[in-house]
Amino acid sequence: MTRLTSLYLENFVAFQHPLDWRAHSSLNVIIGENDTGKTHLLKLLYAMTRAIEEHAKKRAGPEPKELAEVLAGKLRWTFLPPKMELGRLVTRGSGNRLSVELGWNGSGHLKFAFGKDTVSRIVExxxxxxxxxxxxxxxxxxxxxxxxxxxxxVATRESQEIASFDDTYYDLVQDYRQPPTAGKWQDNIRNVFRHLEDVTGGGEVEMDxxxxxxxxxxxESFNMHQTAEGIKKIGILSRLMRNRRLTPTGGCMLFVDEPEVNLHPKAIVLFAEMLHEFAQSGIQVYLTTHSYFLLKRxxxxAREKATDYALLDLRKQPDGGGVTGTVTRLAQGLPMNPIVEESLRLFDRDVLLDLGA
Structure with a gap:
């Protein structure tokens, strides 16, 4: 099965120093304090893989486009840089050039580069x-x-083409619009549906x-303004499975930015188990998180199932020289990181309060 295996980048927004992330896994967790580039990294991976997907579809159509054109458009509409200029994604500083290489299955790769003066075209x-x-x-x-x-x-993108919502939102709208299809589910996907029912109480978000x-x-029926935020997020996931957008068949990559937002801790733990089932089914998963509950589960x-899940810990350099990353394997245990450290600080404070200190 083809899956992403490596990412190299330098001079990309906060990543002034090269980030050489190798040995990607079926499930990859990105952590770091605010402003360490977690979402930028997730969006970059998504923009590249979605551009490859869209290019493959256009290649067979009546008006095929070069991958460079598709990728340039996807990067601009995913990041919405000032004046929609690609060069704004380059780390500030004279002479800097953004360079990215995405690898899969050892020999497959997509490389591109551009400078700070680039507007809308990728030449290299x-x-x-x-x-x-x-x-x-x-x-x-x-x-x-x-x-x-x-x-x-829909209105801001299709009627007016206003840069109010980036492509992670607009693409998701397009994916959600696809109707459900019948068919058998893989065992891991059926497990995800069971977790979804636990969160929603057996309810389902539907499009009439x-x-x-x-x-x-x-x-009972409720409109979206009467429905809890967490239920709506779960409903999106359910729809993507039912219309076969999220399926191991043919290959699939799922990118999730802070899945814990608007979820109760119990639901966060269940969401972690859903992501695990996706990864076990053959769907490659990438996510960012600030949640101890999600990370711990x-x-x-990873330890229970002896799975080789990867953890990328992003840290700001104290000298202001950008962000660096360290990769560990969750099956070897949870390494010390800012999320764990903050949890321990709160625990230590509890001990001091109990002792009357």
């Missing part, structure tokens, strides 16, 4: 074994749910024929 690009990713699908779940702002996303989105549980699952 190289690919190898690109057809290995044909049929792969890339999906991005942002922190904010889309269902209550569905119409606004007229485009109205409602949450139904038993005989994923570490437990």
């Amino acid at each position: 690009m190289q690919t190898n074994n690109l057809p290995e990713l044909d049929g792969h699908k890339a999906s991005f779940l942002p922190p904010k749910e889309i269902l209550s702002i569905f119409d606004a996303i 024929k007229d485009g109205t989105i409602v949450f139904r549980r038993g005989k 994923l570490e437990q699952l």
